[in-house]
Amino acid sequence: MKKQTIVASALCALLSGAAFAQPVESPWLVRARAVHLDSANGDSTGLGLAINNKWIPEFDISYFVTPKVAVELVLTVPQKHTLSAAGTAIGSFKHLPPTLTAQYHFDALGSGAFKPYVGAGINYTRFSAVNLPAGVDIKRSSWGPALQVGMDIPLGKQLSLNLDLKKVYIRTDVSAAGAKIGTFKADPMLFGVGLGWRF
Template identity: 60%
Template structure:
């Protein structure tokens, strides 16, 4: 009987400790990442459009409604890219601002490792679009400035110390725009960037 009571007490103490540890972490998590953009560059205009890949900084804020369910807002500053066309080389520069909102499910039964999956929506605003004089004279091109599309995510938070995590994260984001030409007299096709973003960084839980 004494052994049973001691076992029950030990289990209760461990459960209470785990609950307190979970509460001590708090509902907010802030991550900073270095992210590599690998663009799919799918083009239906016949121009062979593509943008350059690059590494960018990224910040996200997550709010945990429960230990498993969270919402994440991903932010960066407007990123500058070069736009190329087959046979013409660089035809433009542009900036894009791509905030993304995701709903996440975090798995909590892998010890300290906390894998997660997410899905949500991306909004991208294209700005500072400047075509070269050669492209303007030959094509008279323009692009739509707004893009909405789904975003998918998988990642893991690996504990380093109390409330500090190493974060590994991969996202597929669907970004595209319609391309218009004054020379051709209207829309000539669409350009889909659709990048894969692979990131590594640190996360702080509050």
């Protein structure tokens, strides 16, 4: 009986030590980024429509389903853009573009200097505060795919530097006097740099 007790105690100690030796990371990661929006400005109306490029704030929340697979929700505040035709400002609007992506992270628990990832998902954009010439209007919502590559560079146990590049497909129909005259494709490239916190 005494030997069985000793063996059981030793086994428990070994198992406890092995459990503590395993790296355990929280499934939650939050990031704050400064993002440069560079619009493709594709236009089929013949008016030469374009919006201005700008820096915007971005906040995202990621949940790791496994150590290498995560789901990321990208959020920001409504962004105001000036709309120009052939280089002349003709109005403005705001857009809110939340994006949801699924990501694969390489070397998620490894000891590398950086941890790259790729992602793909969907974007929904809502246009508001539309201020355009009388009779001219745009469709208020847009659905499109989103593609993503990036990397996290560890700065500490929980803190990391993040570099992120996304291609998001955002487009809207343009109408005049109630009739569609073409499609404006913002389809921006978004380059972001920021900090991430794993908790």
